[in-house]
Amino acid sequence: MNSDPRLQRPRMTLTELPPGAAGRVCALNGEAELCQRLREMGFCESAVIEKISGRSTLLCQICGMRVALGEGVAKHITVELIRSAA
Amino acid sequence: MTPPPAKPASARASVYALVGNPNCGKSTLFNALTGLKQKVGNYPGVTVERKVGTAYTQHGQPLTVIDLPGTYSLAARSPDEAVTRDVLLGRRTDTAMPDRIICVVDATNLERNLYLVHQILDLGRPVILVLNMMDVAEAAGLKIHTSRLEHTLGIPVVSCAASTGRGLIELKLALSRPDLPLSRHAWDVPAAIAPAVSELQASLQDSDKKQPLIARAEALLLLTDQDSVRVSGSTPLSPRTQEILSSWEKRWAADGTDWAAALVNARYDSIGRLTAEIIGTSSAPSGPSTSDRIDAWVTHPVWGWIIFGVLMGVMFLSIFTFAGIPMGWIENLVAAFSGWVSGLIPAGDFHDLVIDGAIAGVEGVIIFLPQILILFLFIGLLESTGYMARAAFIMDRLMSKVGLNGRSFIPLLGSYACAIPGIMAARTIEQPKDRLVTILVAPFMSCSARLPVYLLLIAALVPDEQVPVGLKIGIMLLMYALGTFGAFGFAWLFKKTLLRGAPPLMIMELPPYRLPKIRDVLLQMLERGGIFVKRAGTIILGLSIILWFLATYPKLPDNQPEGDPLAHSLAGRAGHAIEPAIAPLGFDWRIGIGLIQSFAAREVFNSSMGVIFAVEESDDESANELHLRDALRAAERPDGTKLFTPLICLNLMVFYVFAMQCISTIAVVKRETNSWKWPLFQLAYMTGFAWFICLVIYQTGRALGY
Numbered sequence: 001m002n003s004d005p006r007l008q009r010p011r012m013t014l015t016e017l018p019p020g021a022a023g024r025v026c027a028l029n030g031e032a033e034l035c036q037r038l039r040e041m042g043f044c045e046s047a048v049i050e051k052i053s054g055r056s057t058l059l060c061q062i063c064g065m066r067v068a069l070g071e072g073v074a075k076h077i078t079v080e081l082i083r084s085a086a
Numbered sequence: 087m088t089p090p091p092a093k094p095a096s097a098r099a100s101v102y103a104l105v106g107n108p109n110c111g112k113s114t115l116f117n118a119l120t121g122l123k124q125k126v127g128n129y130p131g132v133t134v135e136r137k138v139g140t141a142y143t144q145h146g147q148p149l150t151v152i153d154l155p156g157t158y159s160l161a162a163r164s165p166d167e168a169v170t171r172d173v174l175l176g177r178r179t180d181t182a183m184p185d186r187i188i189c190v191v192d193a194t195n196l197e198r199n200l201y202l203v204h205q206i207l208d209l210g211r212p213v214i215l216v217l218n219m220m221d222v223a224e225a226a227g228l229k230i231h232t233s234r235l236e237h238t239l240g241i242p243v244v245s246c247a248a249s250t251g252r253g254l255i256e257l258k259l260a261l262s263r264p265d266l267p268l269s270r271h272a273w274d275v276p277a278a279i280a281p282a283v284s285e286l287q288a289s290l291q292d293s294d295k296k297q298p299l300i301a302r303a304e305a306l307l308l309l310t311d312q313d314s315v316r317v318s319g320s321t322p323l324s325p326r327t328q329e330i331l332s333s334w335e336k337r338w339a340a341d342g343t344d345w346a347a348a349l350v351n352a353r354y355d356s357i358g359r360l361t362a363e364i365i366g367t368s369s370a371p372s373g374p375s376t377s378d379r380i381d382a383w384v385t386h387p388v389w390g391w392i393i394f395g396v397l398m399g400v401m402f403l404s405i406f407t408f409a410g411i412p413m414g415w416i417e418n419l420v421a422a423f424s425g426w427v428s429g430l431i432p433a434g435d436f437h438d439l440v441i442d443g444a445i446a447g448v449e450g451v452i453i454f455l456p457q458i459l460i461l462f463l464f465i466g467l468l469e470s471t472g473y474m475a476r477a478a479f480i481m482d483r484l485m486s487k488v489g490l491n492g493r494s495f496i497p498l499l500g501s502y503a504c505a506i507p508g509i510m511a512a513r514t515i516e517q518p519k520d521r522l523v524t525i526l527v528a529p530f531m532s533c534s535a536r537l538p539v540y541l542l543l544i545a546a547l548v549p550d551e552q553v554p555v556g557l558k559i560g561i562m563l564l565m566y567a568l569g570t571f572g573a574f575g576f577a578w579l580f581k582k583t584l585l586r587g588a589p590p591l592m593i594m595e596l597p598p599y600r601l602p603k604i605r606d607v608l609l610q611m612l613e614r615g616g617i618f619v620k621r622a623g624t625i626i627l628g629l630s631i632i633l634w635f636l637a638t639y640p641k642l643p644d645n646q647p648e649g650d651p652l653a654h655s656l657a658g659r660a661g662h663a664i665e666p667a668i669a670p671l672g673f674d675w676r677i678g679i680g681l682i683q684s685f686a687a688r689e690v691f692n693s694s695m696g697v698i699f700a701v702e703e704s705d706d707e708s709a710n711e712l713h714l715r716d717a718l719r720a721a722e723r724p725d726g727t728k729l730f731t732p733l734i735c736l737n738l739m740v741f742y743v744f745a746m747q748c749i750s751t752i753a754v755v756k757r758e759t760n761s762w763k764w765p766l767f768q769l770a771y772m773t774g775f776a777w778f779i780c781l782v783i784y785q786t787g788r789a790l791g792y
Contacts (some may be wrong), residue, residue, distance in 0.1 A: 040159040041352040057482040068479040070592030
């Protein structure tokens, strides 16, 4: 995947982000209640998420804490890739 | 374990509420402050634990501390969080609004933790901010300027490490301050929603009689909290406020603007500016932490399952092996007690009532206390080390297939020991529907009270000692598997139909691994065990006495001493009465008596079979079992055919797998769901399903010539 920072960064849902890569939250698009829950847990727009592992239930690192997210939640989070998997 | 107090012991002592995010070390701090002076109960009407303790200031003044359930936000999503919100806003009638608030935050994760603090500062109450886990933060290279934080917020800030006791004296000094300054931290409500906030605030002040600052905070909450959780015991809003709220909501919905998001983001912006000021990194954090390295194994797709399997295996082995020793003690103790009481009361009906009814009935449940304590000990250890969240993470994929959330697995697992603690453990599930489904299916898991019944019936089923042991174990495992499939199948069914809801949304923080605080774990184990004993001492005692009456009265008339007293009693007559219902399953009235008596506890089946088939009792238990087995094998129907054919034995076991035959479980479900509707539904669907399955098995078996 091309991750040249000068180009437009590729956008994808958190479920599509490869494990080991990091992304910046661009948009939350689920029900209002879920979005608020996510924002309160720190998944605000512009927060940086590092995906650690997981296919259906995934594990990620966000502002210094580790969070498990179900697939039904992760698909509502759109991120832009800022660092590819090492 | 005393019942929950309606009010703090002394009305003069000031009341402090302890609030914070989950996993911020709040409970450890609560235990450190109050020691053993705690009272654990329930908030009336909701199954949320209410913990109140007495602490002393550095000057020896007593004060009351309420440990509120952990929450990420005042916008509540679960009954626990709703209680926290309602207590802080003074909405609960059973708990007075606390005088002061102690806000606990995890210093290693200030940004997220400060969100709740930010909401709480809006309340305009005196707040003491406690930065907990400073030792961990320092080890991670974080440098937090507490004095700067104190200056900016204008409230006392205490840095502390509750696990080592560091900072406790400073906190107690802060507690004894006669006057606490109010926060001078100001932030800007986004301009566009300011009019809505002030209109709601005015209405809350006028119509709901709230103090101005509380009213403002509540107005902010109402605007972000569209579908707020209401729990019983919470004072409803006045109609006028409700009207204003819905008119604003309609206006915004028409605009298409997301004000909730704007509010949360405005708070985070303000927190971001604050943390930029006060956090400096002294040394760059180097590489993955110990916790991350452990996680690489524990949450690994293959190793994770192996570690999980080994831990669960160890837990079960301990429950079934170590518990045997104290269970023997309890048996001996009860036997001694019953012998002592027996000497006090002259022989007669009252003697039998006390010995055979009350004492034996309560023993039947108390005997499981060691298993339950071991289960709670393991749950406590897994929770306090941080593994529990990982286990829920691993199980989430499997559980989500039947529409449940990873957190449901602990209650289901616990139900293999006994459904009562399992159902009590369902309290940690956030979504009310998922929690209800978990409670409804938990009794399908074969509990240890079914074990003696299985053992007896397998012994009666498999003819000789020459039969390979493997077959017996195989039948046993089959029964456990049947129950487990039943639980998952019905969970799936309920989530599809009756309790249809959004697919479970899992957002769960995985706290860093920590060494368990043994004292906290033991304290929690004893508290939960105490709740169990209290229940056995009250509800189950009453029910045992009723069952004893049913099995004893009316007595045989004096002129025919040859008859069977049990057959003549109400229970015996009930056995006859239900015979038409159970005859299609191949059971006769004598088995019917056993089924009815099993409601006290399933293993009572064995003793009632012993009574019915007049097995001579001796002191040797294994001899008793052999006698009973032979008696069952010899039992005949009136037409001379055998009663306990292999088909009947198997069918009876299947019935025990599925049927709800446990009064104690019904009582617990009633308590946990706060209504008779669900326990009665559970009784009906489980027993109905058992009847149906057994009907199919028996009729098919008969048709095939067995």
